[in-house]
Structure formats: structure tokens, C-alpha cells
Amino acid sequence: MSAQLSRRNFLKAAGASALLVGFTPRGLLAAGYEDSTLNPFVRIDSDGVVTVILKHFEMGQGTSTGLTTLIAEELDADWASVRIDFAPSDTAKYKNLLFGAQGTGGSTAIANSFMQYRKAGAAARDLLVRAAAEQWGVGVDRIRIDKGVITDGQRTAGFADVIHSAARLEPNPEPQLKTPDQFKLIGKLKLPRKDSIAKTDGSAQFAMDVKLPGMVYAVILRSPRFGGRLTGFNADKAAEIAGFIDAKALPNGAGVAVYGKNTWAALKARDAITAEWDFSDAEMRSTGALIEAHRELTAAPQYQARALTTDAVQARLSAAPRTLDAEFVFPFLAHSPMEPLVCVIEPTASGVRVHDGCQFPTVAHGALSSVLKLKPEQVEIKTLYAGGSFGRRTTPTADYHVEAAMAFALLGGKTPVKMLWSREDDIHGGYYRPMALHKASIALDADGAILGWDHRVAAKSIVKGSAFESALVHEGLDHTTVEGLADTLYQVPNMALGVSDFLSPVPVLWWRSVGNTHTAYVMESLMDMLAHERGEDPIALRLSLLDRSNKEQARMAGVIEAARDMSGWQPGQKRGFAAHYSFNTFVAVVADITVEGNKVHVDKLHMAVDCGVAINPDVIRAQMEGGAGYALGAIMRNEITLDQGLVVQDNFPQYLPLRMPDMPEIAVTIVPSAEPPTGVGEPGVPPTGPALANAIFAVTGKRITELPMTTAGFSFV
Amino acid sequence: MEYQLKINGRMRSLNAEPGTPLLWVIRDELALTGTKFGCGVASCGACTIHLNGNPTRSCITPVESAVGGEITTIEGLDDPISAAVQSAWREKDVVQCGYCQSGQIMSAVGLLRQNPRPSDEQIDSFMSGNVCRCATYVRIKDAIKLASDTLEA
Numbered sequence: 001m002s003a004q005l006s007r008r009n010f011l012k013a014a015g016a017s018a019l020l021v022g023f024t025p026r027g028l029l030a031a032g033y034e035d036s037t038l039n040p041f042v043r044i045d046s047d048g049v050v051t052v053i054l055k056h057f058e059m060g061q062g063t064s065t066g067l068t069t070l071i072a073e074e075l076d077a078d079w080a081s082v083r084i085d086f087a088p089s090d091t092a093k094y095k096n097l098l099f100g101a102q103g104t105g106g107s108t109a110i111a112n113s114f115m116q117y118r119k120a121g122a123a124a125r126d127l128l129v130r131a132a133a134e135q136w137g138v139g140v141d142r143i144r145i146d147k148g149v150i151t152d153g154q155r156t157a158g159f160a161d162v163i164h165s166a167a168r169l170e171p172n173p174e175p176q177l178k179t180p181d182q183f184k185l186i187g188k189l190k191l192p193r194k195d196s197i198a199k200t201d202g203s204a205q206f207a208m209d210v211k212l213p214g215m216v217y218a219v220i221l222r223s224p225r226f227g228g229r230l231t232g233f234n235a236d237k238a239a240e241i242a243g244f245i246d247a248k249a250l251p252n253g254a255g256v257a258v259y260g261k262n263t264w265a266a267l268k269a270r271d272a273i274t275a276e277w278d279f280s281d282a283e284m285r286s287t288g289a290l291i292e293a294h295r296e297l298t299a300a301p302q303y304q305a306r307a308l309t310t311d312a313v314q315a316r317l318s319a320a321p322r323t324l325d326a327e328f329v330f331p332f333l334a335h336s337p338m339e340p341l342v343c344v345i346e347p348t349a350s351g352v353r354v355h356d357g358c359q360f361p362t363v364a365h366g367a368l369s370s371v372l373k374l375k376p377e378q379v380e381i382k383t384l385y386a387g388g389s390f391g392r393r394t395t396p397t398a399d400y401h402v403e404a405a406m407a408f409a410l411l412g413g414k415t416p417v418k419m420l421w422s423r424e425d426d427i428h429g430g431y432y433r434p435m436a437l438h439k440a441s442i443a444l445d446a447d448g449a450i451l452g453w454d455h456r457v458a459a460k461s462i463v464k465g466s467a468f469e470s471a472l473v474h475e476g477l478d479h480t481t482v483e484g485l486a487d488t489l490y491q492v493p494n495m496a497l498g499v500s501d502f503l504s505p506v507p508v509l510w511w512r513s514v515g516n517t518h519t520a521y522v523m524e525s526l527m528d529m530l531a532h533e534r535g536e537d538p539i540a541l542r543l544s545l546l547d548r549s550n551k552e553q554a555r556m557a558g559v560i561e562a563a564r565d566m567s568g569w570q571p572g573q574k575r576g577f578a579a580h581y582s583f584n585t586f587v588a589v590v591a592d593i594t595v596e597g598n599k600v601h602v603d604k605l606h607m608a609v610d611c612g613v614a615i616n617p618d619v620i621r622a623q624m625e626g627g628a629g630y631a632l633g634a635i636m637r638n639e640i641t642l643d644q645g646l647v648v649q650d651n652f653p654q655y656l657p658l659r660m661p662d663m664p665e666i667a668v669t670i671v672p673s674a675e676p677p678t679g680v681g682e683p684g685v686p687p688t689g690p691a692l693a694n695a696i697f698a699v700t701g702k703r704i705t706e707l708p709m710t711t712a713g714f715s716f717v
Numbered sequence: 718m719e720y721q722l723k724i725n726g727r728m729r730s731l732n733a734e735p736g737t738p739l740l741w742v743i744r745d746e747l748a749l750t751g752t753k754f755g756c757g758v759a760s761c762g763a764c765t766i767h768l769n770g771n772p773t774r775s776c777i778t779p780v781e782s783a784v785g786g787e788i789t790t791i792e793g794l795d796d797p798i799s800a801a802v803q804s805a806w807r808e809k810d811v812v813q814c815g816y817c818q819s820g821q822i823m824s825a826v827g828l829l830r831q832n833p834r835p836s837d838e839q840i841d842s843f844m845s846g847n848v849c850r851c852a853t854y855v856r857i858k859d860a861i862k863l864a865s866d867t868l869e870a
């Protein structure tokens with residue numbers, strides 16, 4: 001019987017046409033045909049095409065390339081022809097091994113998938129090798145695979161030729177993984193991104209692009225103040241707008257769903273509706289009062305983040321010959337992903353299908369089923385490309401999924417509804433990086449040695465009251481408020497860190513690198529101030545505070561030296577330096593700037609990163625570039641301010657995004673490492689801002705302690 | 718109101734209210750979704766199309782003003798400059814989330830049509846209306862220079 005015939009018969013009998021390799025919910029390797037209950041990590045179709053199933057979504061961070069690299073490497077597949085597909089929402093099968101839930105965040109995608117995806121690829125390869133050996137009657141040690149071609153030295157076969165017999169074999173529970181010297185794709189300097197072609201010809205599908213037969217478009221009229229509740233509305237004027245369908249109050253009092261036959265009709269109709277709100281529980285204050293409230297909170301910290309308490313450190317401060325004192329103020333920041341939020345829900349025979357650039361399927365799935373009163377298995381989430389997130393697409397409340405579900409249900413649950421946000425909705429919409437205020441008082445002896453350090457932070461907690469509280473809050477302290485500071489790698493003696501929660505109806509959220517967005521700015525500015533105070537080189541000071549017998553501190557010293565060396569840093573030069581450790585990744589930055597009067601131009605950033613084994617060096621570089629740009633734009637110019645509770649900024653003309661002329665040249669050095677791979681989506685952000693601030697100080701003598709930098713009278717050209 | 722628009726070389730007829738931005742006609746009525754919505758106020762460039770060959774922000778272009786003109790969207794790019802730009806974008810792996818990139822490419826093609834050898838400053842100024850929140854600007858600039866070199870060769 002020829003192989004061709006046998007495969008066809010078997011496939012016909014099995015009613016399927018693909019070899020699947022993945023894991024059981026208990027984490028055991030499993031393989032089978034398409035009709036099996038297995039949810040795969042890799043699928044090999046009857047035409048030999050390999051498809052990698054991505055349990056993490058793609059928001060630009062490069063995961064679709066990274067996870068695919070892991071499978072293709074172990075499988076010895078042909079890179080150019082491997083395809084990608086997003087996994088369905090199924091927590092048991094596709095959970096993030098670090099969260100226990102299906103979701104992407106905290107720069108964990110590669111870290112938690114590294115062994116899992118390699119194992120799936122290796123198991124698939126092992127099945128193909130055994131099947132080929134059996135078919136040709138040779139030992140498995142004779143079989144080689146290169147770029148998708150199987151050979152025993154004499155004959156060759158494609159994956160398609162052996163999947164039928166491979167599917168009948170039991171997968172090896174512990175397949176042999178490659179050793180680093182055998183890697184052909186991992187660490188390769190240039191491996192074309194998997195999403196490059198679709199994103200350059202307009203074919204990549206985002207949730208914003210979904211169009212279904214009979215679909216209506218919905219926008220939400222929300223309270224102009226955070227915490228306001230709808231008491232009534234008048235849609236008479238909207239009725240005059242062609243294409244307006246209806247307007248309905250949301251059942252939770254958060255606003256009005258406005259429906260149109262197309263996006264423009266929905267937007268125009270919303271503009272024509274007037275609404276009344278109850279502001280008795282709303283935020284009515286202005287930014288100045290909010291800052292003052294934060295300042296007052298630092299007088300008596302509610303929680304302690306380090307062993308030494310605020311009270312205990314006072315004696316050291318009062319006995320010291322001098323102290324270095326500083327206060328830092330950080331504004332609310334919007335994430336403003338390029339694709340405004342959007343979620344499409346359509347009815348199906350058994351429930352609903354949701355189209356979304358879904359960052360945290362487990363949370364979205366739970367919220368959608370509860371609002372729609374459906375069983376979890378009646379909700380299907382189809383994940384599409386996400387046009388950026390920077391944290392915005394994961395809210396513990398699944399805010400925009402809930403809005404979409406309410407809008408869908410209010411219309412009767414029979415009509416597909418696309419609920420979308422405008423850019424104004426995004427800027428006005430809350431879920432900001434929290435405002436934060438830091439106060440530091442550092443006691444120094446006559447030689448400038450640190451005797452004690454009283455550090456206090458006030459900010460609204462991101463996770464309190466949410467489903468993430470139990471994981472991230474301990475004894476009342478929200479770790480995300482002080483990450484990067486409470487656990488600083490610098491060996492600073494007698495540091496106390498007191499924390500207070502600011503309370504406000506303004507919803508806050510993780511924003512690319514979370515607490516590190518402010519803690520790194522403060523710590524790295526203080527390091528620069530200390531160095532200046534002591535007349536010491538800022539890099540030398542940092543190195544002197546790291547103990548290289550500790551592995552993390554040694555790696556931190558490694559990136560600091562790498563940035564120093566790649567930039568040709570010499571003590572006394574007018575340049576800025578900062579370094580930070582976040583999400584298990586180390587990044588150091590040297591900033592070169594030109595200043596004319598108060599006009600600053602960032603010329604070049606020299607960035608050194610240690611993220612363990614570099615899976616895709618070019619993706620790492622891209623994330624350093626992008627992270628630096630994201631940080632610069634915000635730190636230079638961005639703030640969300642309130643005027644009696646009303647958000648002042650509306651759209652990009654007021655919330656100015658970084659543009660091409662702002663972008664510096666960026667050089668990236670990836671420090672070689674054999675440690676397990678860690679994330680790169682966020683860690684480029686934290687040290688970039690303080691590197692710029694320290695450069696501005698070096699050149700102008702002005703220390704910027706209130707962001708954005710335009711507040712201090714600088715402009716950026 | 719019924720309109721006839723010439724888009725990507727084909728006449729298409731559609732219904733829209735006068736004053737509707739071309740962006741929403743292209744996306745919602747013609748289902749050409751490569752052209753993106755980013756701000757609606759001519760401040761981000763995600764909606765850039767070519768109207769009679771010139772990069773144009775479709776979010777503030779009323780549908781009636783495009784009647785009689787030639788509209789090209791990312792889906793309709795079909796000339797040596799566009800091909801060079803798209804392949805340079807792939808060679809440099811410019812994209813991250815990708816949402817801004819149709820608009821970036823439409824602007825870059827427009828730039829190279831007007832100025833085949835732009836300087837860094839000319840690239841900065843021509844492209845400054847196109848926002849990339851992922852900050853892929855370093856690579857966008859590299860890709861434009863690569864495309865220019867390829868076309869020159």
C-alpha cells in the first residue's frame with residue numbers, strides 16, 4: 001500500500017486532515033487528529049502547512065513571532081511557510097502559566113511559554129521522526145529534518161507525507177529539546193516578523209475592521225465626570241440624524257448606548273443627545289486639589305513597604321548633618337493605543353461570538369457571560385490583532401466588554417453590535433496611569449554616605465477592589481504602587497518606604513511598565529542628585545551600590561557597564577544616565593541631547609538590555625525603540641488634567657503624541673545571557689524618562705521633578 | 718444621497734449623507750478596512766488615502782468632495798514606488814501593532830512621489846502628521862530611505 005493511499009484512507013476514516021500536538025488541561029503532551037478534543041499548540045495540515053496556535057495576543061510586542069520561533073525551532077519547520085492563528089478563549093488549555101488565567105501582560109508571554117512551546121514543537125518533531133523511520137524501515141537516529149524537509153540521507157519527505165502515521169503514535173512525554181548550540185532560529189539576528197506582510201498591505205484584521213451582515217454601530221455617551229450617574233436623557237435631536245437607530249440608557253447608570261446604521265451616524269447622533277447626571281458621588285476636584293490631596297497623604301503613610309518603618313527612620317534623619325530632600329509629582333496618563341477600543345458581539349446558534357483584540361480572555365469571558373446571562377461555554381471569543389494596548393485592553397472590570405455586552409443585550413440580543421470608542425472617548429475615558437506623588441528625604445553624613453532614607457508615596461491603588469487584589473495586595477499594600485522602589489537592587493542602607501492610597505472615582509490602570517513608570521523616574525533622579533551632591537560620577541555611584549555576589553545585582557551592573565561602554569561614557573560629560581530592573585529584565589540608558597534656551601532635542605539613546613536568552617534579537621531591539629519612544633512622548637508632554645472634574649484634554653491636538661521629528665536615534669546592545677528569557681515589552685520604558693531628565697540636568701542645571709517636562713518650561717523640538 | 722466614487726480604479730456607487738467623511742464611507746460602506754480611524758480630526762494620519770495622487774486625511778474629507786476624483790487606498794497600491802515602499806517596510810520589519818502603518822505607507826509613497834531623494838529633515842517634516850503610538854519611527858525612516866535607494870538603483 002502506498003503511503004499516499006494509506007494516508008488518504010486513514011484521513012477519510014478519521015474524518016480529519018491535520019496532525020495536532022498540544023497539551024491536555026493537566027499539562028501532559030497529547031497528539032491526535034483534528035476531530036479529537038485536543039486543543040493544539042501546533043497543527044500540521046494534510047498539505048504540510050504548519051500553523052502555530054498563539055495563546056498570547058499580538059498588540060505589536062512581537063509575540064506572534066516569538067512563540068512561532070519556539071515551535072519552528074524545535075520542529076525544524078521552514079520559517080517562511082509557518083502560519084499563525086490565535087487561540088480561542090479557553091483558560092484550561094491556554095492559560096498563562098504564570099497567572100493561572102488566559103491573558104497577556106507583565107511582559108510574561110515569552111517567559112511562561114518558553115519551555116511549553118518548545119516542548120510542543122519537539123513533541124511534534126519526535127512524532128514525525130518516528131513516523132518517517134517506521135515508514136522507511138530505518139532507525140530514528142538516521143532521520144534529520146531541516147526547514148521542513150525530512151530525510152534519512154537517501155530519501156526525502158515533507159511533513160504531509162508522514163502525518164498520518166505520526167498521528168497514530170503516542171507522543172513522547174519528555175521529548176528531547178535542542179541544546180542552545182543547535183539553535184537555528186532562536187537568537188537569529190534577523191527573522192522576518194510573522195505579522196509584517198498583513199500589516200503592510202491593509203489585510204491585517206483588527207476588531208475595528210469587523211463588519212457583519214446586519215451589524216449596527218454603537219457608541220456610548222458617558223458621564224463627563226468620573227463617578228457620575230445618568231438620571232435622564234433627551235434624544236429628540238438625534239432622531240433628525242439620518243442613520244440614527246435608537247438610544248437606550250445602560251442598565252448600570254453609566255451612560256446611554258447610541259446606535260446608528262454606520263459609525264458616522266452613531267457619532268453624530270451621540271453629539272445631538274443631551275443627558276442629565278447625578279454627580280453626588282463624582283470626582284469634582286481640579287488637578288491642583290488632587291496634587292494637594294496626594295501631598296497631604298504623604299504626611300502619615302498608611303502602609304509600610306520595607307522592613308524599616310517611616311517612624312523608625314526619623315531618628316537617623318534628625319541626627320544627620322544634612323539631608324537631600326525632593327518631591328516628585330506625576331500626572332494621570334492615558335494609554336491611547338492607536339486603535340481606539342472596540343468590541344463586536346454577534347448572536348450564534350448557541351450563544352454569542354465576540355470579536356476583540358482580546359488581551360485577557362479569562363477576565364473578558366467571565367464578564368461577558370455574566371452580563372449576557374450565558375453559560376461560559378456559550379461565549380466564544382475570537383481574538384484579532386490589537387492596535388496597541390500598553391495595558392489599556394486589560395481592565396479587571398473588563399470595562400469595554402461590559403459596555404459592548406450591555407449595548408448588545410439592550411438591542412434584544414439578536415443583532416450584531418459593534419461598540420466602538422472615539423479618540424475623545426479614549427482621552428476622556430479614565431483607566432489612567434495613576435497620579436503619584438513621592439517625597440524623599442535622604443540623610444547623608446559629611447562625606448555624602450547615606451545614613452537613612454525616608455521615602456513616601458501616595459497614589460491610587462490599581463488593583464484594590466478588583467479580581468487581582470488577592471494576588472497583588474499584601475497587608476493592605478498594593479505592590480504595583482511601589483514596584484521598582486520597594487525592591488530596588490541598589491544596596492541603600494536604612495530605607496523606609498511609606499505608602500498611602502489616594503481615593504477617587506477616577507479609574508486607574510496599569511500603563512506600560514505600571515508602577516515603574518514613576519518609581520524608576522524617582523529612584524534614578526535621586527541617584528543622579530546623590531552623585532551630584534557627592535561630586536561623583538553617576539555611573540560609578542550606581543556600581544558602588546551593587547553587590548556583584550548577588551546574581552540580579554551583578555546583571556544590573558552588567559547592563560550599566562554595557563551602556564557606559566557602548567556610549568563611550570566619560571565622567572563629567574553632559575549626558576544623562578539611568579538604569580532599571582523591571583519584569584525580570586535589566587535596562588540601562590545613556591541619553592544625548594541638544595539644548596538651546598529652553599528647547600530640548602533628544603539626539604540619541606544608547607540602550608543596553610539583559611533579558612536572558614535573546615529569542616528574537618530584532619524584536620528585542622524593536623521593543624527597546626518603541627518602549628523608549630512611548631516613555632519619551634509621555635514624559636515630555638503628556639498629562640491628563642481635570643478642571644472641576646472635567647477632563648481638559650480631548651484628542652491628539654491636546655494630548656500630544658510623540659511624532660517622527662521627536663524620535664532620537666537609538667542604539668541597542670543585547671547583553672549575552674544563558675538565563676531563561678524574560679519580557680521586553682515594558683522594561684525599555686522605565687529608565688528612558690529619567691535618563692532624559694538627568695541629561696537635562698547635566699546640560700542646564702535644572703532638575704525636573706514634576707511631569708510632564710513642559711510643566712518646567714521646557715519645550716521639545 | 719447616492720454617490721459614484723472612483724476608488725482603486727473602479728467606479729463604486731454608494732449611499733451616504735452629504736458631509737459624511739470619506740473615511741467612514743470607505744470603511745463602513747465599501748468595506749475597505751485597511752484605511753484606519755485614529756482620531757477623526759486630521760491629527761494622526763491613520764486614515765491617509767490618496768486623492769488624485771496626493772496623501773489626504775480621509776477623516777475630514779467630505780464624501781462629496783471626492784466625487785470625480787481618483788481615490789487610492791492601501792488595498793489599491795499598485796505601482797513601482799508603492800511596491801518599493803511596502804517591501805522596504807517588510808525588510809526593516811517596521812510594524813509593531815500595525816494599526817498606523819497603512820497611513821504611514823500612504824504618506825511615504827506620497828513623499829517619494831514628490832521627492833525621490835528626501836533628506837532626513839524632509840522625511841521628518843513630511844511624515845510628522847502620521848502618529849505611531851508604538852513609536853516605530855526609527856524604522857519608518859530607515860524604510861523610506863531604503864525604498865528611495867531601491868528606486869534609485
Ligand code: FES
Pocket residue numbers: 753754755756757758759760761762763764765774775776777
Ligand atoms: S483619523 Fe484622520 S488623521 Fe486621525
Ligand code: FES
Pocket residue numbers: 060338387388812813814815816817818848849850851852853
Ligand atoms: S505600529 Fe502601532 S501605532 Fe504604529
